[in-house]
Amino acid sequence: MRTRPLKVALLGCGVVGSEVARIMTTHADDLAARIGAPVELAGVAVRRPSKVREGIDPALVTTDATALVKRGDIDVVVEVIGGIEPARSLITTAFEHGASVVSANKALLAQDGAALHAAADDHDADLYYEAAVAGAIPLIRPLRESLAGDKVNRVLGIVNGTTNFILDKMDSTGAGYQEALDEATALGFAEADPTADVEGFDAAAKAAILAGIAFHTRVRLDDVYREGMIEVTAADFASAKAMGCTIKLLAICERAADGGSVTARVHPAMIPLTHPLASVRGAYNAVFVESDAAGQLMFYGPGAGGAPTASAVLGDLVAVCRNKLSGATGPGDSAYTQLPVSPMGEVVTRYHISLDVADKPGVLAQVATVFAEHGVSIDTVRQQGRQDGGGDASLVVVTHRASDASLTGTVEALRNLDTVRGVASIMRVEGE
Amino acid sequence: MRTRPLKVALLGCGVVGSEVARIMTTHADDLAARIGAPVELAGVAVRRPSKVREGIDPALVTTDATALVKRGDIDVVVEVIGGIEPARSLITTAFEHGASVVSANKALLAQDGAALHAAADDHDADLYYEAAVAGAIPLIRPLRESLAGDKVNRVLGIVNGTTNFILDKMDSTGAGYQEALDEATALGFAEADPTADVEGFDAAAKAAILAGIAFHTRVRLDDVYREGMIEVTAADFASAKAMGCTIKLLAICERAADGGSVTARVHPAMIPLTHPLASVRGAYNAVFVESDAAGQLMFYGPGAGGAPTASAVLGDLVAVCRNKLSGATGPGDSAYTQLPVSPMGEVVTRYHISLDVADKPGVLAQVATVFAEHGVSIDTVRQQGRQDGGGDASLVVVTHRASDASLTGTVEALRNLDTVRGVASIMRVEGE
Numbered sequence: 109m110r111t112r113p114l115k116v117a118l119l120g121c122g123v124v125g126s127e128v129a130r131i132m133t134t135h136a137d138d139l140a141a142r143i144g145a146p147v148e149l150a151g152v153a154v155r156r157p158s159k160v161r162e163g164i165d166p167a168l169v170t171t172d173a174t175a176l177v178k179r180g181d182i183d184v185v186v187e188v189i190g191g192i193e194p195a196r197s198l199i200t201t202a203f204e205h206g207a208s209v210v211s212a213n214k215a216l217l218a219q220d221g222a223a224l225h226a227a228a229d230d231h232d233a234d235l236y237y238e239a240a241v242a243g244a245i246p247l248i249r250p251l252r253e254s255l256a257g258d259k260v261n262r263v264l265g266i267v268n269g270t271t272n273f274i275l276d277k278m279d280s281t282g283a284g285y286q287e288a289l290d291e292a293t294a295l296g297f298a299e300a301d302p303t304a305d306v307e308g309f310d311a312a313a314k315a316a317i318l319a320g321i322a323f324h325t326r327v328r329l330d331d332v333y334r335e336g337m338i339e340v341t342a343a344d345f346a347s348a349k350a351m352g353c354t355i356k357l358l359a360i361c362e363r364a365a366d367g368g369s370v371t372a373r374v375h376p377a378m379i380p381l382t383h384p385l386a387s388v389r390g391a392y393n394a395v396f397v398e399s400d401a402a403g404q405l406m407f408y409g410p411g412a413g414g415a416p417t418a419s420a421v422l423g424d425l426v427a428v429c430r431n432k433l434s435g436a437t438g439p440g441d442s443a444y445t446q447l448p449v450s451p452m453g454e455v456v457t458r459y460h461i462s463l464d465v466a467d468k469p470g471v472l473a474q475v476a477t478v479f480a481e482h483g484v485s486i487d488t489v490r491q492q493g494r495q496d497g498g499g500d501a502s503l504v505v506v507t508h509r510a511s512d513a514s515l516t517g518t519v520e521a522l523r524n525l526d527t528v529r530g531v532a533s534i535m536r537v538e539g540e
Numbered sequence: 541m542r543t544r545p546l547k548v549a550l551l552g553c554g555v556v557g558s559e560v561a562r563i564m565t566t567h568a569d570d571l572a573a574r575i576g577a578p579v580e581l582a583g584v585a586v587r588r589p590s591k592v593r594e595g596i597d598p599a600l601v602t603t604d605a606t607a608l609v610k611r612g613d614i615d616v617v618v619e620v621i622g623g624i625e626p627a628r629s630l631i632t633t634a635f636e637h638g639a640s641v642v643s644a645n646k647a648l649l650a651q652d653g654a655a656l657h658a659a660a661d662d663h664d665a666d667l668y669y670e671a672a673v674a675g676a677i678p679l680i681r682p683l684r685e686s687l688a689g690d691k692v693n694r695v696l697g698i699v700n701g702t703t704n705f706i707l708d709k710m711d712s713t714g715a716g717y718q719e720a721l722d723e724a725t726a727l728g729f730a731e732a733d734p735t736a737d738v739e740g741f742d743a744a745a746k747a748a749i750l751a752g753i754a755f756h757t758r759v760r761l762d763d764v765y766r767e768g769m770i771e772v773t774a775a776d777f778a779s780a781k782a783m784g785c786t787i788k789l790l791a792i793c794e795r796a797a798d799g800g801s802v803t804a805r806v807h808p809a810m811i812p813l814t815h816p817l818a819s820v821r822g823a824y825n826a827v828f829v830e831s832d833a834a835g836q837l838m839f840y841g842p843g844a845g846g847a848p849t850a851s852a853v854l855g856d857l858v859a860v861c862r863n864k865l866s867g868a869t870g871p872g873d874s875a876y877t878q879l880p881v882s883p884m885g886e887v888v889t890r891y892h893i894s895l896d897v898a899d900k901p902g903v904l905a906q907v908a909t910v911f912a913e914h915g916v917s918i919d920t921v922r923q924q925g926r927q928d929g930g931g932d933a934s935l936v937v938v939t940h941r942a943s944d945a946s947l948t949g950t951v952e953a954l955r956n957l958d959t960v961r962g963v964a965s966i967m968r969v970e971g972e
Contacts, residue, residue: 131689131833141876142688142756238686244834246678246686254670254678256574257563257854324574384819384840401563401851402676405841408816409834419833422689427871436868439859444573 110145114429117182117207118152119173119198120189121161124212124239125152127418128186128425129164139422143429147184151176177202184428186421187211188239196220203231208432210424212239212417218313218329221320225441234437236424241314242267242393244416245409246423251321251397252439258399260322263361264539265395266388267314269411270305271337271357273297273391275376279354284342297391307336311359311374319361319372322397325447327361327372333452335375344376344533347462347504350490353378354386358538362455369450378460379539386539453513458487458537460506463522464529467501471527475503478525482518484510500529506537542577546861549614549639550584551605551630552621553593556644556671557584559850560618560857561596571854575861579616583608609634616860618853619643620671628652635663640864642856644671644849650745650761653752657873666869668856673746674699674825676848677841678855683753683829684871690831692754695793696971697827698820699746701843702737703769703789705729705823707808711786716774729823739768743791743806751793751804754829757879759793759804765884767807776808776965779894779936782922785810786818790970794887801882810892811971818971885945890919890972892938894964895954899933903959907935910957914950916942932961938969 116132118125132139132149140146152164153173161169170176177185177198185202187209189195195216199209209228211217217224217240228235238248242265251260266272270292277288289306292298304310312332319327337357348355356379361372379386384406388394393411398404410416431438465471472491479486485508492502507515522528548564550557564571564581572578584596585605593601602608609617609630617634619641621627627648631641641660643649649656649672660667670680674697683692698704702724709720721738724730736742744764751759769789780787788811793804811818816838820826825843830836842848863870897903904923911918917940924934939947954960 127833135689135691138691138756139689142871142874245837246682249681249686250678253859254681254855255851256858257567257571257856258851259567259570324570387816387819399851401559401847401854403842403845403848405677405839407837407839409837413835415833416835419687419690419831422833423686424689426688427685430871431868434868436863436866439574439862442574 109140110433113146113148114143114183114432115148115150115181116425117150117176117185119185119187121152121154121164122188123414124417124421125188126161127414128188128421131418131422133163139426142426144433145429147425147429150182151179173198174201177207178205180205182207183432184425185209186425187213188421189213190215192216192219196224199224200227203227203233206231208234208428209236210421210428211235211237212421213237214240214310214313214317218316221317222326222441222443229440232437234428234431235440236428236438238424239417239420241317242395242407243409243411243413244419245393245395245407245411247318247395247407248321250407251318252442255397255399255402256439258401260397260399261363262398263318263322263395264385265359266356266385266393267359267395267411268305268311268357269391269393270298270302271311272388272393274306275337275340275355275357276389278340278342279345282342282345285338285340306338308334308357308374311357315359315361315372315374318359319370320443322361323363323370323447324442324445325370326443327370327449331372331449333373333375337376340376341533344535347460347533348378351378351460351506353380353537355535356385360538364450364454369448371450371452371455373452373455375536377536377538383539453511453516455512456509457512457515458507458509459515460504460535460537461519462532463503463505464532465501465503466527466529467499472503474525474527475505475522478521479505479507479518482514482521484514484518541572542865545578545580546575546615546864547580547582547613548857549582549608549617551617551619553584553586553596554620555846556849556853557620558593559846560620560853563850563854565595571858574858576865577861579857579861582614583611605630606633609639610637612637614639615864616857617641618857619645620853621645622647624648624651628656631656632659635659635665638663640666640860642853642860643667643669644853645669646672646742646745646749650748653749654758654873654875661872664869666860666863667872668860668870670856671849671852673749674827675841675843675845676851677825677827677839677843679750679827679839680753682839683750684874687829687831687834688871690833692829692831693795694830695750695754695827696817697791698788698817698825699791699827699843700737700743700789701823701825702730702734703743704820704825706738707769707772707787707789708821710772710774711777714774714777717770717772738770740766740789740806743789747791747793747804747806750791751802752875754793755795755802755879756874756877757802758875759802759881763804763881765805765807769808772808773965776967779892779965780810783810783892783938785812785969787967788817792970796882796886801880803882803884803887805884805887807968809968809970815971885943885948887944888941889944889947890939890941890969891947892936892967892969893951895935895937896961896964897933897935898959898961899931904935906957906959907937907954910953911937911939911950914946914953916946916950
């Protein structure tokens, strides 16, 4: 074994960074044996240097992250700051100074993955980021390496633990969104500002990364259709139950049937209770991958948290260190298919639509005509008079598969019908 | 991209080999783009050269596998013959002649993994075998690479599709073993001679491979405790149901609580219906991995079959070809912990024991005394008079966790009690 240690600079020492530092210390011998050389924590860049960090030599702590990555003797930079800047500049500077990079930064990778990969290539450096998607669950490496000889057609999963916790709570207790969110916040599963999670930005970043890797093309955050889950109601869960479903916030990346384009989207959807994703509880994540030869694979585990995310970071750290020693780089960016990303309108899916309609003859015929005019075939209709006897009825329509554009057009036209008092809810149906 | 192709020799052209050849042809452009050079099928060694093989140039077919691997221009040998010889000699010869090897051979890897890895190291070659365990499910790579910075404590899974199909059938239809086996055979899920599957040899080989990689030590097939599933009865399933369980053939690899040794075992076990492994249906495989930092991960997918296994083989082929181009080798054998494998007696588990006893006062006290004398604590006892009024009763005991040796000793002593007419069944309880 080489005795001169590989030097690691840690950028950020919060929930994930402190776990990375802790494991690097407690498991130093194991890491050395697995890498073939010892690894040494050579510096830790933080914002608040006065904070006491157990197990970290204060002499290693600095507020000057830029100087740390410019030192020239750093082999690997571990970036767990998050956000776009200064993370992006620090990573680029790290490459320029001979370091490889392990990052957990989904937002940055989704926005600037292409440029960062190009910078890594320019300097014969590695850029690894298993921890950016679904925490501890190995997903980037299986997609990029294990399935490198296969053709992936679909990635479908729960990739945000906060929203899954909230939806699971709404499902199991009948709570409304706000009540479930409050509990998630109290238990530490939601941040003080939950926008990135509940509006689907976090899941969309992960969808962009997964789609790019799965289909060997370029998918940016802006390419991902995104609907959050703040409008999901207890009534939606009741509707879902009535058709043997539950509701999950899904990230879905698909290759078009003709193979010529891909789509990526994040939205709440009804899925059958019999689907394995339906039983993913609490803050867990799970991702289905469908490919030509392998068929259906599922990956399940903790999607966030300090230790699980650190596990993914350290797996990458070992790989990058091994590459450093052998003088090679790992499988990097692969976007050779250059498949375009189609807009949401071209996605083929199913709708569950709940309408408030006038309770009089001919309404169903009118509604059915609108669907037919938009080329949308109806699977089932459930009609019932309302309990309040107000002359209104409720009409629940579940469609067959159609383009999202046709479905949107149908709903627009329904809203314009005199006999339709309102569209109570619209939700896509997936996983069948 | 390099234009000179990498040359691949395929040993074996059965269910898996023919799929490998097919995908190498149909996905040639994708493979070239992902590797950075074209790959060419340079020869196919078979036993019956007269058999027509669609899509394979007859000029490539040979019966002389040894000559093929000795050609000297072969970059990668793909071994999908199976069995110990001639596979072992061919792989060794391949290394000696400058080739790396991708294998799907669980029996060989479980028996001679150490020697084969040493041979690969001697020649700076790669030995990859993702397809040897759980078909298409990425498992070797996640354990070896994704979790390289973590400490795995337990691997628990269903790694044999044939036996899972049979047990699932027995569970869902109430069928006996023979009836379920016959159906599995008719549907092609069981081989004409199902011994390797139903006696647990196949699962034991996979357990040996998984344990070695997970714990960075050496575990051979002979180290794995093995019980098949041919003695599982419909009555066992009824007992399992009574306690909210089902029965699965499990491969379980564990690090001892003190960290100083490991165990590996394959046997039928009751697991709670709420455990995710309980809902693994048909010929699917699923494996739980528990580690210090990542927590619980699960990997699920098709565990056998031509195309799924070929997917795993081709993922390895891409990785090995990339390594060839970069002049590096991938993460190879890692057995530095040298943790010894403890015998089954030291495994800590729970028992479900069904006894036929005399229906008279004092029997329960006698039985309970035997458990106490062996240091085995009882969790629950269920006693019931038999329907046939023959003076016998049935006593079902579920124990707390104890060493397997204590449990075995307890059962031996119970058999010697006058009041115990017989031990109807013994089964371990896992997954709680």
